[in-house]
Amino acid sequence: MFQIRFSYFQNMPGVSSSPGNILHAWQVNLPQRAVSALFMRGLYLVTFLNFLHLLPIADMVWGEDYFIILRDQYEGGPGHFAMLLNHPEWRVHYEWFLYPAMALSLLGIAGITNMLFRILLWFLFVNLHFGNPEISNGGWHMLHHLLLLSVFLIDVNPAWDSKRASAGRLLHNLAFYGIWVQIVFVYLVAGVHKLLGEHWLSGEALAYVFSLPELSRPFVFQMVEGNNLLLRMGTWAALSYQLLFPVFIWVKRARSPLLVAGLGFHLCIVLIVGVVDFGLIMMAAYLIFLAPQKANRIYHWVERMRFRKKSAGIRSMAGRGD
């Protein structure tokens, strides 16, 4: 019988790590509620900002002023419902997709969400994503899947004791680690496929990236041109990070330094390469890796700030102290 060690269970007495016992424990315990809550707020924030910054050009992106090629190869099948904005008669009403998606994201940022809202938001996002694949990048693909998996981050009160609560906790735990696996996929797929080529291993890849004006700020290539050592180190650092992340993210002691390095990596993508949405989405996704104790402190601080603002004066009437 294979043994799985999950760090969240290291301190749990009497729980051995067989699959059956893990699934049983996942029906009873949800130590990462605060982590999931913070993660979802970060996710909805970047989703909302993603749509917000496209509002000035929404007519061209999703509406009738399009100049992309519309394709629906799923006509007649269930896939057709993911491609509605690839039909001109639906593009006229793109607001039916965009504004509800923005509203649901805003509600999610405020912590007002349930499974139905999350399913709806995912469905709207899928259509908006496929409604213009030309603006898509790794960030959009990540959002597509993080929004899907977050559907199952069902919040279950620790005191509830029913079949429904058990199912909710199990789904939450499965989706929680599913998000970890999804993020690992991003780096593993990108990193392994880079090994198939020549220029990442030779250290020349960044030289090509920075030489294209659309992929680096105008002064960057001038600064690094000819500096082979810097370009090679940068290329190998990027490649190493993508190959090491899938392994060391599961090691508790290595997690924090790895995530700090990742924040630096994605900040470079934002500031130097200029792919802002992808960088921000990945940094928001890192919230899923927060330690539960840290997440609990942050989450309760956030809730206390909200509570304080809302109930200033009411607290003293109710006689509640800090």
Added chain:
Amino acid sequence: MALQNTLKPKLPRWLSFTIAFVFLAHFFILAVYHFSRYAILPQKLWYYAEAYVSPWFYQYFVAFAPEPPMESRRFLYKWKDEEGWSRWQYPAGRFLREHWAAPWGPSSEMYDMVQALAENLYKTAARNGLQATDTSVRWRGFPAMEAAERYIAIEAARESMHIDSFRVVVWIEKHTLLGNNMYVSDSLLVFPKYAWRE
């Protein structure tokens, strides 16, 4: 914590295993999908996995791999009105400058959409083995040329232009690193002139 320890799992074992299996199967198929695309796993598996993945679970994380981008294809166009032919217009250049000035704005996406015009024209020619200058080809029948025409119509409306005819070009810039130096070579795909359709 003491309260949590008194709770007991309520789902039957078979149900909890089935739910877990569904999640595991989903990620297994995704893994097969990713690693069979470029034949790390047998490529025929990609077609089976694709049937499950697309469109609802579609994902693509192979940008900049296996090789970084080494070529840039740019969309240029010019139009003819009563004053004659205009200069070649490179609209993506404007959006690129705006993007670097304000990276959080929508210019990056405008750039992507305009660049896609060039990519699609290039791919249309390449996949069909066609010469851009071949006037016997009904380029106007291809979605890529229709998309280019739609863009020019948007620009014409914005600038209040009255176009008699137009022409598009894909400017290809290829980068090659030799030693310490990056060499750039240019080529053009020049498509035929077309009269403007109202």
